[in-house]
Every structure is written in C-alpha cells, then in structure tokens.
Amino acid sequence: MDASDIRLLSAGTALPGPPVDNVTLARRFGMDDLWQQWIDVFIGTRTRHLSVDLDTGETVVSLADLGERAARRALSAAGTDAADIDVIVMGTATPDALMPATVNEIADRLGIDQIPTYQLQSGCSGAVQALEVGRQMLAGGGHRNALVIAGDSCARHFDLEADLRSLPPAELVNVVLFGDGAGAAVLTSDPAPGTVALRRVMTRFTGRGRAPGQIVRWFGQADRAGRAAGIGEAAVSEDYKAIEESVPEMAAEILAELLDSLDWKDTDLDFVLPPQLSGRMTARISERLGLDTAEEITCVGQTGNCGNALAFFQLEEVLGLLGRGDRAVGIAVESSKWIKAGFALERL
Template sequence: MPRAGAGAGTTAGAAAVHLLGTGTALPGEPVGNDRLSHRLGIPSAWVETFIGTRTRHFAVDLDSGRVRWTLEDLCTDAADRALADAGAEPSEVGFIVLATATPDALMPTTAALLADRLGIEGAAAYQLQSGCGGAVQAFAVARALLSVTPSGLGLVVGGDVCSKHLDLSQDFRELPPGALVNYVLFGDGAGAAVVSGTRRPGTQAVLTHLEHRLAGLGLPPGQRVEWFGAADLRSPDSRPPAVTEDYKAVEHRVPVLARELRDTLLTASGWRPETVDYLLPPQLSGRMTERITSELGHGFEWEPVSCVAETGNNGNALVFLQLDRLLPRLTPTQRALALAVESSKWIRAGFTVEAPQEAPDA
C-alpha cells in the first residue's frame, strides 16, 4: 500500500477555480535603495549588486518604528479592490481563506477581523499559517470549499507585514550579511481574489492544475521566523534572531525545485512548453528571480510576470500581485504557469492559468 499522504498535493482533474477579480494593497510610498541605505548605513551598490531589489514598501515608519498599517488594514484594502474588480458585494461572499506568516495577533485571527471589517455576517473564515506558497494553499482550500457550493463566491487573501520583525534600533553596521539581507529583501503588502467554482459573466481567468508539495524531507529549513511573547522568559540577548535565512541554501535549492515544479505542471496539464505564453516565476529577490526566470524559460518565448524588484518580497501577497499584473494582459487562448517555492521547509507550489474559453450558460 502507498504511504498515507502519497500523492497529496496533486490536483489534476479536480474542479477549477474561476477568478472573477483581484486587488492588491501596498503600504505607503516605495522605499528606494538610496533611502534604505541611508537609514541602515550600508552601501546602496551592495543592495543593487547582490539583491537586485530596487524598491519595497513598509508598514512601519523607518525612522520611528511606528506601525502605520496593520495586516488587517492591508488585507481589507486588497479585498475591497478585488470585490470592486469582480463587481461583487461583500454579502455575496460565503467564505474567506487568508494565508499569512505574520498575523497581527494569534487570536483573533486576521481572517475573522477581515470578515468583520468587510461587514460579512455568517461567512466561514479560515486562516493558514504559511510562507510564499501560502497563496496556492489558499486557492486549494477555496477549491475544496467551492466543490460543495460551486455557484457560491469566496474570497482568497494573502499578505504579510514582515517589517514587524525588524529591529530598527540596532547598529546595522555590526550585522553580518546573513542578517542584514532581511532588511533589504522583504517588504509588506497584501492581495486578494474573488473566486467561484463555475464561470460567471466577467470571469477573468481559470486556475486549473494546482500543485502543493513538501519537497524538503530531512533537510533543515531554509528560513525560520520566530514568535516571541510573555511566555518566553529568555532575555532579549539570549533569544535567537526573529528572522533567519540560509540564503546560500535558498540560492541552491529554489532553482532546482522551480524546474521540477515547471515540469510537473506541464505534464499534469498536458501542455507543450511552446503553448505557454506567460511565466509567473518564484519571487525571492530582484537578482535571484531574474536568474531563475532565465533558466526556466530558456528556449521558450514566455513573457515573465514579476513584481519583487519593485515591491520587495512580501511573502503571501506575491502571487496575488503577479496575478493582478497578468490578468489585464491575458487574452483568449493564452496560458500561464505560476510557480512559488517556499524555503521554510522547502515547499513547491503552483498552478496553471487559462483564459476563459466558453461563454457561460444562459
């Protein structure tokens, strides 16, 4: 007999997710490398050369550390825009699935607070603890919910406020590169999509073959994000850093997992590479994403849809930001591959995207 869980994550043949509208939210004005370098006391050229991210957005004030936007704020803005884009009312939403690694609190969940802010009474609100693969997880959960009520509407949301983990009071000149990279790599933001199990007038795209698999059995995590509270009695000096990342392991493993995921999705969908029009590559940093995109699309005329060089790595929001850029370009008969690799425990996640083909039933 196969082991329990063998084959989990493969979703070929299951019902599709119809995208009716998307929306995104980024806090404040973009923070460029000159501004960030001045604040951190590091050379702007270092950021440009090794990271390649040009701008990012922060929910906290860089000078004072004051929180200006919460995750709830950003998710609400993104959801409002997605509903408007879909021409839908909050009262039509039957469930919310929210993916995040950085909730505002452990309880109440940001998903429940979002439902309250939107004025949605009686909706089911689910929250997933996840990293960059969270958007795909959320779409997979939404698809399962829509299989029960295909004609209903759901709201899929992803977002992160990574800057809450960054200590802006320290002397950045004393930090090693492995710790300093987190201050220039990440950004904050949120995204949302209104989904249905069946095509409706105004359907913008269809997500078909979803893939979400653990790919790091026995390997140490590539990233770890701590949670500290009153129960943690260690002194601040003895606590581990809030965010740690094995950047060398990320550079080595993510391209490999991305290629595996690309091939898996092409096989599951039965698509030939030359029939794909767009590639939504994994979003890590401007420099690394450029390299991975070049390797994944080598020999094919795939137009990349990327955002990380302008938005920073904002975790669970990234796929939504890419979809928000893709949908206005997608024309009938066109296709896209969306790939995400989460380094926390090496998770590969992605889906295929198609323009809607047939007119909805009268």
C-alpha cells in the first residue's frame, strides 16, 4: 500500500521521577541564585525529569522501564493488544546496554516474541527515523501493526559530583539542557475512517564534510584502564554555537520541503511541532518558521530536552487536538551529524 496511507493510531509517553526545577538543580550542584537565573533567561527550560535520584545519586529508572511504560500507554490508547504487534522499531542515543538492544528488553516485558525488532542509534531525529522505518515496513506489506518507541536517559552522564564552575561551556550546557523520557506510537496499515494518516516522513543525512554539532562518546574496558585513545575527552559535548546558528534555518528548510512535497500551503497547517532544543531555542525556531496561523505544540519547557522521545510528547498532545481534516507538521533536527527530519499528519 502507499506509505502515505499508513495511520498513526496513538502516542504514549513516560517520564521518570518528579519534575526537577532550576532552583532544585542549582542547589543540588551547589550553585547559587545566579546560575538558576541564567538557566531561566538563556535556556528557558523550567523543569526536567531525571532517572537519577538526586539525593542518593542512584539510577532508579532504566530506559527499558521508560520505554515499557510509554509503549503500554500507546498500546492502550490505540486499543491494540501487544499480541497484535508485528514489528517494533526503537530509536535511542542512550541504550541501557549496547547489547542486548533495549528494544528487545522492552519487547520481552510486553510479552512480545517471534517478530522483527530494530533499534536505531539516533538522536533528536530518532523518533522520526523510527516512525519512517515502521511506516515503510507496513507499507511494504506483510505487517499490519508497528510499535515505534524512542527515548533517552542521560543518567550515566549526569555526574552529581561535577564542579560546574570548572566545566567548559561545551559540557556545562548539557547539565541544564537535558532530561530523561520515552515515547511510543502505534502505526497500522488498516485505513479506518477518522484516523490520522502519516502523510509524509522525511529523514535525511545532510552532514557531508561538516563537523559534528554534538558528540556522545562511549567507553569500554580499555578506556577504564586508561589505555585507549581519547579517554580524556568529555563523554558528551556540544558545538552549541553551530547549533544555535544552523538549526532555525534547517527547520525552515524542512518545513518548506514537507509542504512542497504535499502541495500544502503554510496556512493549511493547524498545528506545528517545532524542534525541542530548549525553551529559548524553540522560541527562536518558531519565530523563524513564522507560522502565525498554526498552533504550536511544545513540551521542552516541562520535559527538558529528552532527545529521541521529544516528538512523541508533541504527538501525544496533538493527537488529542487534531479534528477531522486538520493538518500538522513536525520538525526535528539532529545536530550530531546534521540530520534533517520531519513528518506531516492529517486526520481523515
């Protein structure tokens, strides 16, 4: 069947722990009011949820925990039984382990077996990439229902002993930007009336010859022993200036391309789901998009930047708002190696 007829039945999400506001975060790191004021003004993210217990420093929630909860919510909202899922696709930059893949841990917990499962190594465009793999698997025939999951947990990078006064800006920014979370969605090839069609999905690598905007390294036994090259490098670092400069323009290009491919005008859009970098950056991007007549669906102020999961928080909200004939566009940019991603929805 035509991929543009694949339906998005539901989305579900999960967050660990209570919301952590900027005052709490600042105090936990021994920082003062000035630091908290700076996050308010320059990051614009009010809260995030963390898989780490801030009192004990222990990781209390795994990515599999979050993915399982999100998947159960999505399945319940879709009215789909786990036994009816034919394929699972997951995206994450922060799996619980490199092997086994977290997608298979989640499948096991859901009682799912004997179906193909895929896990993508992905960042902020991961939800869109996973949606597209699931959508194409259904369009290709042989599968009827796909469960798509995406999420991230920065617990292993959240060093509560770090002296933030001595961190370089490229690392400091990560402490305030990120949160943990997971999302899931159910896709189907059943074209039931009144459901939401996933009209278009685009995901494209655009980073040829370009330095990464974000790097997340991983370390093994030789690294632990201090023998491997690069052991002194930061586990996570961002070229935040390149991101600030490039992402608004890339988002505008993605929007234009999606609209053009569908022969939609920007005034046809009822909702827009912009990239969720931080409260402040998302506001800048939205200003650049200039979609005055479309309602913006934004979550990053409350969830923090939870990477792969973000689009599902936006999808969960917009699915409850889309009326018959309404249209929405979602946009994501992965600055790691500069991936453009986006999707278009329409309720029939």
